Amino acid sequence: MKSTAMMIVSVAATCAVPHLAAAQPHTPSRVDLAWNRYYEHDEINDAMRRIARAYPDLVRIESIGESLQGREMLVAVVNPKDSGDDLEKPAMWIDGNIHGNEIQAGEVVLYTLWYLARSYGTNERLTQVMDDYAFYLMPSVNPDGRTAWFAEAATPHSFRGNLRPVDNDRDGLVDEDPPDDLDGDGHITSMWREDPNGRWIRSQTDPRIFERVASDEKGNWTRLGSEGIDNDSDGRINEDGIGSDDMNRNWPSDWQPTYVQGGAGPYPLSAPEVRAVAEFIYARPNIAAAQSYHNTGGMILRGPGASYRADEYSRADRSVYAEIANIGEDILPYYDSMVISEDLYTVHGGFVTWTAEQLGVISFTNELMTTAKYFQRNVSRPTPEQTWLWRDRIAFGELFTDYTEYDHPKYGKVLIGGTNKWASRSTPTFMLEEECHRNFAFTMLHADAMPKLMVDRVDVQSLGPRTWQITFEIRNEKLIPTRTGRQQSKRIGQPDLLTVTGRGITPVASGRLGDWFDDDMQAVRHEPGRMLVPDGIWGRSGRIFRFIVTGSEGGTASFTYTAEQARNLQFDVELREEE
Secondary structure (H helix, E strand, O other), X not given: OOOOEOOEOOOOOOOOOOOOOOOOOOOOOOOOOOOXXXXXXXXXXXHHHHHHHHOOOOEEEEEEEEOOOOOEEEEEEXXXXXXXXXXXXXXXXXXXXXXXXXXXXXXXXXXXXXXXXXXXXXXXXXXXXXXXXXXXXXXXXXXXXXXXXXXXXXXXXXXXXXXXXXXXXXXOOOOOEOOOOOOOOOEOOEEEEEEEEEOEEEOOOOOOOEEEOOOOOOEEEEEEEEXXXXXXXXXXXXXXXXXXXXXXXXXXXXXXXXXXXXXXXXXXXXOHHHHHXXXXXXXXXXXXXXXXXXXXXXXXEEOOOOHHHHHHOOHHHHHHHHHHHHHHXXXXXXXXXEXXXXXXXXXXXXXXXXXXXXXXXXXXXXXXXXXXXXXXXOOOOOOHHHHHHHHHHHOOOOOEEEEEEEEEOOOEEEEEEEEOOOOOOXXXXXXXXXXXXXXXXXXXXXXXXXXXXXXXXXXXXXXXXXXXXXXXXXXXXXXXXXXXXXXXXXXXXXXXXEEEEXXXXXXXXXXXXXXOOOOOOEEXXXXXXXXXXXXXXXXXXXXXXXXXXXXXXOOEEEEEEEEOOEEEEEEEEEOOOOO
């Protein structure tokens, strides 16, 4: 059973906060991490353990399983030991890097862990957030894909999935003909061949640029695709690369088979990484908020993933999403609040649609990084000239491999080169810390909206010998309700419960009132000492309850309000009229 916050009728409930020094924006961390670089998977796990060792009363590490290739999957639990068990508090799930190539997502989650740890006891606002709520942080849901992206030659889009071997060309072999790093630059770039009937010409002013000709014109170059050779001698090139499932299409809510949703996997939760996360979350109904980080595009996304599920998001829930996202647009310059199915594309079996639609949890995906930030002005997409200015004058040529000749076994003389795997999607390292911090701030906005209950006005009246009428209001101070509209409509989870107990206390009747001056009580029919509240308590509002009990004057009636996604509230009422 959850622990409870105690209160006597005339005393407001408070949460103990440790003595705080003045806010210190430069409070040193006990763990030295740089935020102008990227960390490989093993380095992330090591950093998580170092933080837990440095802050043992705040952070603990749980291993929740292994990836397909046997890499350990770690979750950091952030919860001050003196604030109650994490399972007894509303909690937020935060993850990143479910797509292996979306690497800065891992950095944002690791930064969140690092910043929370260094802030407890020194930053008043964040200390209060950690006292009120627990956090479950998983920087890398796809450790195999992340590891491969760093270790192998790749494009910005490579190793997105979970590296499950797949026979793409149906020849009985798996992953036998991937792209090849023919020029040895550590990246998979492009191959070009001269062709009198080609569709491209090479710029006379900048030989790095190939320009497509009009449909009624002839060019003299043909793009051959990604660099590679025919490894399996079947006459085709790069037709059976490293297989994978898209783990952001493998969740149970609105899952569709691969002929509808590419990359969905053979069945929901078939990926061991996805199953491990799902089992962790299913076991924690106290999770009241979820955040997943991806790249790219500068978006604050919410469900539905498919337009035919739009009506399943109640007006009340949409208002919660809108308030958080609208403030988020100010916190995150050049980011736009968007609905996945309306403003992006259809996604079946996505993570945040699973948490939102099957679990009823207020959930966001942030697509990190947007090229609109390159020049810190309102440019939705840089022009080609601006893009080359960026590559040459700010990135100093590090995003491009110059074209070189290569004697290809099938095509003869070709050119190999072009933009490398760092050229897009990934936040430039000199911009990384700001990206991490602003998204961390958005997550804290979301976290601080989770439910927090208090008892407000209490009125005790004597109705006769040993008979008392007790009326009170329970309020939710924060934006997110104790039960979302989705949870109410689909009966997800347990309804809230209000009970009364006490030595010599016998409940006679109970119910809810429409307002403080309403005497028309919606009475509980069978067990007046136990009142189910299936619609919970909405954000920044309250509900008024009335109990009629018998008991001796001076006795104490103890009330407990229990909610899966709010800390339990207990308060005592003395049976005595005010004089």
